[in-house]
Amino acid sequence: MIFLPTVVQGVFCIEPERHADDRGFFARTFCLHEFEAQRETFRPVQCSTSFNARRGTLRGLHYQAEPFGEEKLVRCTRGAIFDVAVDLRRDSPTFLEAATAVLSPGNGKQLYIPRGCAHGFLTLEDETEVEYMISELFAPEAASGLRWDDPKLHIDWPEHPRVISDRDRNWPLFA
Numbered sequence: 001m002i003f004l005p006t007v008v009q010g011v012f013c014i015e016p017e018r019h020a021d022d023r024g025f026f027a028r029t030f031c032l033h034e035f036e037a038q039r040e041t042f043r044p045v046q047c048s049t050s051f052n053a054r055r056g057t058l059r060g061l062h063y064q065a066e067p068f069g070e071e072k073l074v075r076c077t078r079g080a081i082f083d084v085a086v087d088l089r090r091d092s093p094t095f096l097e098a099a100t101a102v103l104s105p106g107n108g109k110q111l112y113i114p115r116g117c118a119h120g121f122l123t124l125e126d127e128t129e130v131e132y133m134i135s136e137l138f139a140p141e142a143a144s145g146l147r148w149d150d151p152k153l154h155i156d157w158p159e160h161p162r163v164i165s166d167r168d169r170n171w172p173l174f175a
Contacts, residue, residue: 001034003112006099008087010114012038013101014073018108027108029075030133042071042112044133052079052123052130056162060120061086061146061153061171068142069115071135079128080104081121082158086146089116096174098155103130118146120168122157145171 002015016027028034035042050059061084064070074083083103087094102124103109113119121130145168146153148161152174 001028001031003034003038006085006101007094008085008097008099008117009092009094010040011085011087011099011117012112013099014110014112016108029110030073040071040112040114042073042135044073044135045137046134048132048134049077050130050132052128052163053126054163055123055126055128056159057123057128058120058148058161058164058168060084060168061118061148062120063088063116063118063144063146064136064139064142065144066142068136068139071115072113072119073110073133074103074113074119074121075108075110075131076103077105077129077131079123079125080106081123081128081130083111083121084119084155085111085113086118086120086153086155087116088118088146092116096152098153100155120148122159122161124158147171147173150174
């Protein structure tokens with residue numbers, strides 16, 4: 001696993017080290033020791049999948065408020081996404097900055113998102129599936145979010161969403 005820093009402190013784009021032969025390839029998608037070598041203490045307790053039928057589907061920007069803050073390791077197992085992590089840690093030097101990456105099965109990239117960051121994505125293809133490893137159990141009372149188009153976040157989305165839930169459309173702007 002190759003950990004590449006992004007513009008947001010603590011957010012990594014992780015590229016697989018693929019071992020290929022005539023059968024295809026083998027690559028590790030998670031290794032506790034490799035995370036510890038990066039001084040990250042990521043320990044997933046649940047794994048979730050999101051299936052999105054249409055290109056242009058937006059999910060996010062979501063986070064869980066403390067004390068239920070969560071870390072995520074996100075990868076796209078079918079289709080492609082424009083993935084986004086926004087730093088909401090007020091004491092961070094990258095506060096309100098956004099890290100972005102295109103994730104797809106073809107490139108095998110993953111985005112590691114630490115506690116204190118919001119996460120969202122936009123599908124770039126029909127029938128896109130996204131898999132998340134998450135460090136905390138879902139706490140509905142702590143679930144929150146921000147508007148995807150908040151001008152304070154300066155996210156350069158590749159296209160305008162076509163499918164978005166009422167909840168995601170109506171998150172508040174950052175105050």
